[in-house]
Amino acid sequence: MKKVLILNGHQYYKGPANGELTGHIIEKAKEFFSKNGFEVKYTHIEKGYDVKEECEKFQWADYVLLQYPVYWMGVPWITKKYFDESFTQGVHYESDGRSRNDASKRYGSGGLLKGKKYMLSLTYNCPTSEFSAKDGFFDGLSLDEANIATHKIFQFCGLKPLETYSVHDIFKGDLDLDSELKKFESVLSKNFL
Template structure:
């Protein structure tokens, strides 16, 4: 199976990077093909241009779309910042999941064009699940990412894992979370 991982965290020492390494290792051990698009490492430009809004895309976006076409499963690994996607991930979605590629409208009805693709979302956050639930942000995050982006484009969301209170978590907790990632990738 072909796995594309879209990864976004600027620090190699982050827990997000440990998640990435664990996922890649687990998938490759199971014999899967894996491509990682580290948005910071490739210096992905998240700002959409006026020509892109009108439908003109450059080679960089065509390349990203080729990776998406190739993939059976697309995994997004990123932290929750300001109760949402980091700007670089939001920019990736805006620039790469274009009209006519990821979705379109036919007779006024929206159609997801990425049917048959599976999505896995892995997030870290500074707050606890309880704090986000108290504010209603837990449901808002799922609605905006899972429903509003991935399902909208026709993808099936297989998993959405959120690791909570990461900055204050201890090593044993983090190791247990990485074990969860290992188990998830062993079932991929």
């Protein structure tokens, strides 16, 4: 049986960030994985966690799905804190990968979670048109390039990326939730089946 760890990286702010959209996406993910025979573990970071237990979940999981709203071009601070605590105190890497005896071993190659994969699921106020556009806010960076810091967290520990899902213009007022959840499920199917 395939095993997936779902991380809810949302951080609540009354008004602009109540968490409903993240909640819908998480529920769709749980439904998808349950329907397709996955064993699921779940952490809602904002509600608290035990570092040792989280480290064990990463060892247990074949896959990790991280859903979060992009705040100020990155993960919410509690999600960064989660990684700082769980990965720094965990056993996800022996070293940064380098070796005094073997110059071929490069920085970032010491991850102990090799063979595992992860997926980012992002919610943005930013429109999709700002990515991969030379005159866009992100100076021509793709969605994944603009989220490189989060990707590098997982890469440092040895995980490989799956296709990223994102929903944009969430404050515009015309979000079609059913359509977005169908797109999300399509990306889940592509990544996990």
